[in-house]
Amino acid sequence: MFWHIYKYRLKCFIRDKENIFWTFLFPLILATLFNMALSNISSAESFKEIKIAIVENKKYEDYSDFNNAITAAALGNDGSNSKKLFNISYVSKEEGEKLLENNKIEGYIYFDEKINLVVKESGIYESIIKSFLDDFQQSRSTIVNIITINQNSMSQNLIESVSTRENFIKKFSLGKGEPNIVVQFFYALIGMTCLYGGLWGIKEVDALQANQSPQGARLNTTPTHKLKMFMSSVVAATTVQLIGLFLLLAYLNLVLKISFGDATVYVLVTSVISTITGITYGTCIGSLISKGVGLKIGIFIGATMLMSFLSGMMNYKVKYVIHNKVPILAYLNPANLITDSFYSLYYYDSYYKFYLNIGLLGVFILV
The missing domain is CATH 3.40.190 (D-Maltodextrin-Binding Protein; domain 2)
Structure with a gap:
């Protein structure tokens, strides 16, 4: 029964053109615009x-x-x-x-x-x-x-x-990658994309609640356990969102030449956990707010864009101001944790910061 529900929820998600646009096409459009705007940012400061x-x-x-x-x-x-x-x-x-x-x-x-x-x-x-x-x-x-x-x-x-002028300064890197402001914008975009998976979560909760939609009323009369229906729907939503995220990652890496480091397995793990974080974030909003789905999506989008802004998607300096002035806010922001997870794989030799960010995302999923 689980896989039967999963299959049909997957078909429903694929036919949802509105969510497909926001989770598949919109991030690709933003990535293209970012590349056009930021392509010369490094050369602009060259000597x-x-x-x-x-x-x-x-x-x-x-x-x-x-x-x-x-x-x-x-x-x-x-x-x-x-x-x-x-x-x-x-x-x-x-x-x-x-x-x-x-x-x-x-x-x-x-x-x-x-x-x-x-x-x-x-x-x-x-x-x-x-x-x-x-x-x-x-x-x-x-x-x-x-x-x-x-x-x-x-x-x-x-x-x-x-x-003769002796040079007593030795250049060395603190990490395995070169410091790069540009990649942080794209990593913040990935964080926003993962959180946009919450759109699937909101609609799924709305579809299962009897007081929110006719579909929910019908589903509540079936003998199938609601938890089984919910979990199969969440897995289907995660599958669709992961496809969209992998398309974005492929576009960034293969077309726009944005590096994610050489730890491919860790990138995949980050993608899965970040996607699940976004889905559960949406289900949380869908469950806590009893009003219509339009209001839920409005609150969701507003909160997501605020978190993306604080993670440096619009201005990379904001991220460092938050980290220095209000560090607790950086650790409570899932968009920032996702951004830092990808950047730590790109830049740092140690995986300590990566494990810390992934651990905190895991806490968000459980909550």
Whole structure:
């Protein structure tokens, strides 16, 4: 009898065009829009070569060491033009002023008794140019002072020793994945999609309650136990919602190239538990509110969108504000727990945070 009810409830769910749209098509549409809006968010913050101009005059010829230094900086660490720090133009002073006025360069350098930098405004690029000049002049002054004190100390090794800049900072990742703001938006979308499974739960409860629908009145006259009907319907709803979720995950991973890490089994486990959380969330609202199904769905959608907002779907900063200011709210928000579960699989080496989130989702299911 269980599988008989399951089969027919599955057919009913598949024919529910309204819920199919909200649980299948709507997340795919949102994912596409997210990709269009966020595709350039990383490249927008990438470093661009700094355009500067150098005024060629007689004094500039006395600074051959400066020419070597800035040429080396322009070529980058690997000696090629692929990662240039500076894009240099050699101009007259009048041309430099004109380029700066028209915002074609960040600043220009000219020489008299010292090295001078002219900029239009203060900013990060201007600060980088000034730091380079200060560093060069400090190195040059150090070499001159050493030679003045002891002329015999002049050697190529001395010049290289003073000019070399050692990097004592080692780059390493806190996790197995690269920190990525963009993936958090998509993980929050997955969390919303899982909770949208509650739409099936609301309609299922409505269909089983005698005081809510004619179908419920008829079902209550049958000898079949209500718990058996309820459980078979929940399994059918979970099946349909999982199909929609797996379609979304496949679209994100194969088409939009959103990574979920390499723990495929854990991703599947998260998907199943998150889907069941959404279904039971809907059945809870359907059971607690005795009014019509329209009001239930309205309250459900409002609560789901609020939880999705707090999990960072609209603004990733909101998620961290909640985590820092009201951490208990982050653990009481199933949308946030689902989002964190997927992100922990993508980023962290340890599964501690993943197990914590899954455990809390399990508590939500039981409640």
